[in-house]
Amino acid sequence: MDCSSSMHPNANKENVSTSDVEGGFGRITRSRAKKALGGGVSIPPTKPSFKQQKKRSVLQDVSNTSAGNIYSDLLGGGNIKPSSFSFELHIIEITLQVTRKSIKQCKKAAKGGADVAMEILDDMHTEKSKLAEDLSKIRMAESQYASLSISKDEEITEQRMRLLLACAEEDGSGAMDFCQVVDIDSNDKDPQCCSLYAADIYDNINVAELQPRPLANYMELVQRDIDPAMRRILIDWLVEVSEDYNLVPDTLYLTVNLIDRFLSNSCIERHRLQLLGVTCMLIASKYEELSAPPVEEFCCITANTYTRPEVLSMEIQVLNFVQFKLCVPTTKTFLRRFLRAAQASYKSPLVEMEFLANYLAELTLVEYNFLRFLPSLVAASAVFLARWTLDQTEDPWNPTLQHYTRYDVAELKTAVLAMEDLQLNTSGCTLTATREKYNQAKFKSVAKLASPKRVAPLFSG
Structure with a gap:
């Protein structure tokens, strides 16, 4: 996971799976891993001699x-529907979600400099710290929350009810919408997922993407x-x-x-x-x-x-x-987490969707015009367009994706429409390295996929 944890699996050099929360921001890299093993350990080659x-x-x-x-x-x-949290935990999580909204303010403050963004982030952490104790107590008392249901006669204080309503109103949606958010960080058995820290890590990554941008x-x-x-x-x-x-x-x-x-x-x-x-x-x-x-x-x-x-x-x-600052979040950094959120609504992961989203994201690398978009916005747009390409019968955006990407549909419009033009090659570009790469069978030939319906009507109204 970017900035969160993991190394790339050696066994699969073309790793496009998003089952791990991994990436290129602040993790143990391959070169660092090699040094950590020491000079006395032999590392088997993973590919033929150069x-x-x-x-x-x-x-x-x-x-x-x-x-x-x-x-x-x-x-x-x-290149939540939470698992049966108690109602109190819902309230605390909603409050934490509201505090993370300040990240959007950081994005808007990008033109004003990184200092403004960091000041907003400090305010966010101050507010979150006030809730940390209550949240930890609730989680410790409900380690088996998945098997619990909300009791009808559970006592809810008037103050917390007002908090719930205020949060729902600020979010622009009702409490039921938030309850549809799937918790993608609930897998605490896999240490590479960093489930306890994933949300905070991506809070920092969202600010970090503003600083070393070209x-x-x-x-x-x-x-x-x-x-x-x-x-x-x-x-x-x-x-x-x-x-x-x-x-x-x-x-x-x-x-x-x-x-x-x-x-x-x-x-x-x-x-x-x-x-x-x-x-x-x-x-x-x-x-x-x-x-x-x-x-x-x-x-x-x-x-x-x-x-x-x-x-x-x-x-x-x-x-x-670059002052040796190589630890920067890229589109790939966010794509792993966003694909994880996208797969949460499926009974089983769709490999084609992962390949297709990665293909769409890599198409943007060659396009100078895409430098105007934040890496997180490009990643979110790639997931949106991939879901629409594979299935036009349902809305490609849902509460889970909106929660974890921090973008609503309206914010994706410009980037998605530009990305669709790349997918359809409306400009007639003759540079085909990325298309040929994803035309291979190991990528399920996703470069040949295209939706019979244009995506523009989804943004009307």
Whole structure:
């Protein structure tokens, strides 16, 4: 779980399952795990030697974006209904939910700076601390709450009843809507789920996503020699590289994050754009992978266009610029938790929905215009569109998803409609690395799925 707990499973390098609450924010990474095992322990390889991998050719002229020449340039040598809580516990949980609403204020205060967001978060924790004692007492007394039912003659004080009504009114919905929220953190048997701390962890992650964000308009403000089309070609090529080396999805997301953060403040020439791309993937691999490809591999995939000293020099520049802050929440960070919430309404998990949501999220990586959306909003929109694509007979949004994503339907409209255009490829983009990746049988060929009905009518009225 992002910032919460876990390592990526070694056995499945293409881990797109969301059964674990995991991710790329503040967890034990593969490289850290390797160091923790010590030098005397042998770690079995999880994939073939890098020397046996398929070599990518140099990404040469990113300025040529015509449909006929894009890939010749790339190849031519140049990623509650609570289980029967007591009514008192409902009241306390509702109150905690209301306090988390201040996170939305943090998002609105993003333009005002991180200090404002942190001040609001401090106020939230002050209010929550007043409830902590009551909540802990109730939970300790009801460790077997799943087998209990609410007694009709249970005594409820007038003060708590007023609290319940006030919370329901502030939330804009009735108490019955809140009772439909499924508790996805009730599995305390799996330590990787961090069920006791998951809500607080994501409170912090929602604030953290505001701080190291790249500029949404850096191409216009900073760059002089590159444009969004060149960025699109570079990232599409990096998707292929990550596939060839079986890198975990978090490596790809972190790579793109580093590229955009660097370009937000440093003007770069187009002939060095690919150097920046492979260097950021090298850094992300060291952070996320148990066995990262060596520097020589990243030189090789560029047909030795760049030397080892050039890659290492660029690595120093990038790390110094980001001040070694690699622990950042990405779309993948939120997607794991949101998919967990989405699956709560099903009798059994739908693998296709997980693959489809991951596919839609990865489509946004190549699109410069999606930098204007928060990673959490992109993740929520991917889940919304995935549910709608698979089933048009029911509302793709429900109280559980609204509770855990902290977005209502109206807030998703712009991002969902833009994402649907990517899914349907209405612009006729000829860059197909992500589509070909998710056309594979291991991903249930979800790239071929599309809803017969457009999603726009869901936002009318």
